[in-house]
Amino acid sequence: MKKRLSALLSLAMACALVLSLAVLPTALAAEGEIPVPDSTMGLVSDAASTGTSSYTTSDGKTHTVYLYPAGTTISGSWLYSVESYEGDSYTTVQFGGSFVLPESGIFTVTTMDAMTYTQSIFVSADGSSSTTDPEPTTDPEPTTDPADQPSSWAAEQVNAAIAAGIVPETLQSQYTQTATRAEFCALATALYETATGKEITERATFSDTSDVNVEKMAGLGVVGGVGDGKFNPDGELNREQAATILARLAEVLGQPLPAGEPTFTDNGSISSWAKEAVGQMQASGVMSGTGSNSFSPLEPYTREQCMMTTLRLFEQLG
Known part of the structure; x- marks a missing residue:
């Protein structure tokens, strides 16, 4: 009798399991x-x-x-x-x-x-x-074009950067588009001059641009040209270029970022000239990865991303 009850109980449990799977496939x-x-x-x-x-x-x-x-x-x-x-x-x-x-x-x-x-x-x-x-x-x-609004996840820090005076008015739109090399120089110049309270007097010139912000950053050694006396001001900025500029900017401000070896899974795709700067970005928290522990060094860098990381550097300067 006990064996029969045990067998019946086992059968009932199996049927219940089958029915539950059938109800929620x-x-x-x-x-x-x-x-x-x-x-x-x-x-x-x-x-x-x-x-x-x-x-x-x-x-x-x-x-x-x-x-x-x-x-x-x-x-x-x-x-x-x-x-x-x-x-x-x-x-x-x-x-x-x-x-x-x-x-x-x-x-x-x-x-x-x-x-x-x-x-x-x-x-x-x-x-x-x-x-x-x-x-x-x-x-x-809406009272403004959605294209003139930062992404929801970036809005708080973008607005904070604008309030801090480190985002030129000419960049306060089209936040999701890829930044150019010259545009990032404008942000870097605004950060430097706001942090120090004085205008940059150093200048370096290029044959393909007369942008004063490019000349100022090049004069400080924060940026360089692309060869043949050119800067390529309209060239799209990527993540490893942004990391390098931010690291150099911190250095010329007298507050170099802590050194660190990057630990991203795609370290092998980071250019040798950018690897030290990427390590500093990761160690300081100024820049982070793109998910799945990747840095994506050649991925385009948007205006709003530039503003967020520039703000983080500005805040670390105290």
């Missing part, structure tokens, strides 16, 4: 952590996921959308912002706190670690459209 996880790709900055939901969908933005990029029941609360110590997504634009819903998922709409939930490393995931309520633009959760009336 696309479930991602039970209540708990929401997966944020390549990040330890997990978010927490108070309901189980119902699966995934996809959303293609108007720029042709397709994103995975994590589906949850409407009313699910999403929270986490690293939650930074929530935006409703519409094609290639967004409307900021909130900063920080917990987010209760509405019945419709597709949202990006962004996590940020000490304002240096970010990850974003798309979330939506189960059953809402993932192929058409959702209705925004608010009805804003």
